Amino acid sequence: MERVAGFIIIVGTILWLFSVIVLEGRWQWQMFSALVLTIGIFCAHFWEELRDTDSSKD
Amino acid sequence: MARERVSQADEWQAWAQRYDIEGGIRTFESGLTVKVFVGALFVGLLMMPGSIYLSYVSGESGAGAAPWVAVILFTELARRSFTTARRQELYMLLGLTGAAVGSGMQYRSFIWYAYFINTPQAASYEIADKIPAWVVPAGDSVGVLTRSLLHPDWLLPIGVYLVGKLLGTLRSVSAQYILFRLTADLERLPYPMAPITAQGATALAETTGKEETWRWRVFSIGSMAGLVWGFLYIGVPSLTGVMMSTPIQILKIPWIDFTQSIEGFAPTGVFALRTDFGQMLFGFVLPFPIVMTEFIAAMATQFVLNPQILYRFEILHQWKPGLDVRAVGLYNGLDFWMSAGMGKSFSFAIVGMAASIPMLFKMRRSKKTAGERGSFAPPPNRGDFPIWLMGLLWLVGMGGFVWLIHWMVPNFPLSFLLGFAFLYTPLNSYITARTFGVLGRDLFDIPYLHEITFILSRYEEVDIWFAPLPDEDYGRGTQSWRVLELTGTTFTSNLAGTLLIMPILIVSGIVVLHFIWKIAPIPSAQYPYAQMMWPINATNECLWKTSLRDGNSQMLQAIRGDYVAAGFTGSLAIYGMLWYFKLPSMWFYGIVGGIGADPGSMIARLLGAVIGRFYMIKRFGMKRWYMFNPVLAAGFACGVGLIGMGTVAIALVSKAVIVKPF
Numbered sequence: 001m002e003r004v005a006g007f008i009i010i011v012g013t014i015l016w017l018f019s020v021i022v023l024e025g026r027w028q029w030q031m032f033s034a035l036v037l038t039i040g041i042f043c044a045h046f047w048e049e050l051r052d053t054d055s056s057k058d
Numbered sequence: 059m060a061r062e063r064v065s066q067a068d069e070w071q072a073w074a075q076r077y078d079i080e081g082g083i084r085t086f087e088s089g090l091t092v093k094v095f096v097g098a099l100f101v102g103l104l105m106m107p108g109s110i111y112l113s114y115v116s117g118e119s120g121a122g123a124a125p126w127v128a129v130i131l132f133t134e135l136a137r138r139s140f141t142t143a144r145r146q147e148l149y150m151l152l153g154l155t156g157a158a159v160g161s162g163m164q165y166r167s168f169i170w171y172a173y174f175i176n177t178p179q180a181a182s183y184e185i186a187d188k189i190p191a192w193v194v195p196a197g198d199s200v201g202v203l204t205r206s207l208l209h210p211d212w213l214l215p216i217g218v219y220l221v222g223k224l225l226g227t228l229r230s231v232s233a234q235y236i237l238f239r240l241t242a243d244l245e246r247l248p249y250p251m252a253p254i255t256a257q258g259a260t261a262l263a264e265t266t267g268k269e270e271t272w273r274w275r276v277f278s279i280g281s282m283a284g285l286v287w288g289f290l291y292i293g294v295p296s297l298t299g300v301m302m303s304t305p306i307q308i309l310k311i312p313w314i315d316f317t318q319s320i321e322g323f324a325p326t327g328v329f330a331l332r333t334d335f336g337q338m339l340f341g342f343v344l345p346f347p348i349v350m351t352e353f354i355a356a357m358a359t360q361f362v363l364n365p366q367i368l369y370r371f372e373i374l375h376q377w378k379p380g381l382d383v384r385a386v387g388l389y390n391g392l393d394f395w396m397s398a399g400m401g402k403s404f405s406f407a408i409v410g411m412a413a414s415i416p417m418l419f420k421m422r423r424s425k426k427t428a429g430e431r432g433s434f435a436p437p438p439n440r441g442d443f444p445i446w447l448m449g450l451l452w453l454v455g456m457g458g459f460v461w462l463i464h465w466m467v468p469n470f471p472l473s474f475l476l477g478f479a480f481l482y483t484p485l486n487s488y489i490t491a492r493t494f495g496v497l498g499r500d501l502f503d504i505p506y507l508h509e510i511t512f513i514l515s516r517y518e519e520v521d522i523w524f525a526p527l528p529d530e531d532y533g534r535g536t537q538s539w540r541v542l543e544l545t546g547t548t549f550t551s552n553l554a555g556t557l558l559i560m561p562i563l564i565v566s567g568i569v570v571l572h573f574i575w576k577i578a579p580i581p582s583a584q585y586p587y588a589q590m591m592w593p594i595n596a597t598n599e600c601l602w603k604t605s606l607r608d609g610n611s612q613m614l615q616a617i618r619g620d621y622v623a624a625g626f627t628g629s630l631a632i633y634g635m636l637w638y639f640k641l642p643s644m645w646f647y648g649i650v651g652g653i654g655a656d657p658g659s660m661i662a663r664l665l666g667a668v669i670g671r672f673y674m675i676k677r678f679g680m681k682r683w684y685m686f687n688p689v690l691a692a693g694f695a696c697g698v699g700l701i702g703m704g705t706v707a708i709a710l711v712s713k714a715v716i717v718k719p720f
Contacts, residue, residue: 002063005637006637006638009634009635009637009638010634010638012630012631012634013631013634013635016627016628016631017631020624025620025623025624026620027619027620027622027623030620030623030624030626030627031623031626031627033627033631034623034626034627034630037627037630037631037633037634038408038412038630040634041408041409041412041630041633041634041637042412042415042416044412044634044637045412045413045415045416046416046419048063048065048416049065049416049419050416050419
């Protein structure tokens with residue numbers, strides 16, 4: 001889960017840089033990048049908070 | 059070596075624990091006694107005029123010192139009478155004196171709008187004649203022109219304010235109590251920052267015992283430093299202002315502007331050195347990584363991002379040589395930073411939700427296994443209230459408030475008011491109460507909520523901008539109930555003290571502000587801070603209040619979707635990258651807070667942080683330094699406040715008796 005969250009965050013960041021540098025900062029593309037980043041950040045925090053509970057259950 | 063990942067909650071709690079040096083107590087006593095009540099009233103009312111005056115002179119009210127002065131007086135009297143002061147009494151004294159000294163400030167908006175209604179800005183934006191009568195009397199009314207708050211013209215604004223205050227007290231007390239019971243009693247959230255507040259009262263209560271502790275010495279060192287600084291920064295201008303038409307300022311208040319000096323190599327950059335070096339004390343107390351990253355981000359903005367990128371690509375296009383910090387700040391804001399700032403704030407909301415929602419899941423799971431939480435029974439003798447009564451009071455308070463707003467702006471859709479009052483406010487407050495309970499700070503905030511609401515409601519009149527909306531947040535206040543619990547103060551005594559002192563403060567606050575306004579117009583040369591800031595504030599207020607009126611206002615044009623998206627997504631990317639590289643989440647708040655800000659305003663804080671981190675911690679050790687910090691800051695605030703109050707009292711008296719021939 002940690003790697004998945006990290007991957008999504010990297011993709012979101014690259015998408016954002018691409019939208020600013022190549023696509024002239026169009027807000028639609030930037031917001032799409034924001035959506036990807038938001039998913040990544042939520043994944044990261046869910047993994048962070050629930051990892052101890054999960055491991056204890058295992 | 060790979061860096062170990064630390065969750066945000068753990069990271070913040072580790073910081074909170076540095077300040078937490080003792081546990082809570084279990085016995086409860088009343089803190090309200092006649093001597094506490096009279097003492098608070100005496101010191102509070104004595105300092106209130108100076109506090110109001112200081113806020114117009116230097117932008118800082120110095121009100122933080124008053125409660126400490128009351129407590130020191132109280133403890134000294136106790137020592138000389140061979141008795142002891144209880145920590146419950148001292149905490150109560152802190153609260154009541156704070157309320158008393160701040161009571162004049164509650165009417166500040168009357169003076170502001172009395173100025174605003176007659177500004178050229180309000181006239182040119184065509185809102186001067188549209189300001190409702192429940193905000194301020196007409197610009198040409200006797201009450202405004204003669205600068206008299208006691209004139210009958212002010213009856214309506216003051217009456218509306220008082221009804222609002224009464225209903226507000228009902229709502230906040232009841233809602234805070236219910237949320238406290240839910241989060242502290244039922245869910246047993248730790249409230250990590252509450253012990254810091256409780257420590258102040260403990261520090262001074264100890265001095266009335268048999269042994270004198272380190273706390274008193276540290277408090278005295280802070281007070282002396284504050285006295286010296288207060289004399290240089292506030293005392294000299296105030297005293298010379300009595301004798302001269304232009305007061306002498308050893309350090310220019312509020313800043314020394316270097317913006318024109320850097321425009322050669324950093325066009326569109328701002329740098330104004332804030333001269334209030336009392337901010338160093340905040341640098342001591344605040345976490346070092348936040349202060350440092352904030353400063354670096356601000357420097358990068360003003361010396362790289364603004365001049366080398368945003369200016370070159372003509373995003374910052376209104377700038378021209380020779381402008382001062384205020385004008386450059388305004389133009390940069392309109393061109394880019396206002397929009398980007400909105401985006402940044404939205405990112406805080408997302409990051410806050412991302413951190414708090416998984417926390418709810420975790421707590422739900424651990425509750426089942428631990429089996430300790432879930433009891434709603436309060437500890438004995440705490441002075442609790444029936445929950446149903448508090449619920450009823452909140453309903454009455456909120457219902458009355460919605461009715462009041464509907465009376466103020468009858469054409470504004472009632473459904474929005476009801477939605478805010480009974481859906482948004484409870485939800486928002488509960489989330490904040492939880493984040494305070496876990497992290498000791500607020501994480502959830504929807505920025506520009508009012509503006510969004512006004513757009514959605516299609517309501518275009520200016521009067522709605524002057525009305526309050528029932529979008530409230532009681533979560534922050536739950537922490538003070540936890541402090542009461544930690545100091546062992548009964549809830550009933552605190553509530554009784556608050557209710558008893560309120561009517562006295564309502565009357566005294568208005569009389570004192572009336573007198574200060576009578577002495578000289580606000581703003582004028584006698585009030586340098588107000589004279590410097592109020593004109594620019596008036597322009598900003600006009601821009602906001604007309605932003606939705608005709609669809610082509612400057613403010614509305616300034617808000618651009620692509621720039622909002624850039625601020626929002628850029629901030630999320632920064633957060634994501636910090637998480638990916640396992641860097642402290644604290645950096646995020648520093649970096650995003652610093653981007654777009656003026657680094658000159660942070661120099662004093664940075665100096666304090668560096669001295670604390672690289673000298674004080676080595677000298678005293680981490681634990682002792684974090685024990686000293688809050689007490690030292692309290693002492694400094696006390697010293698500045700004392701010197702401020704002293705010199706301001708001299709200035710007030712002399713201005714009241716000298717009649718100038720011109």
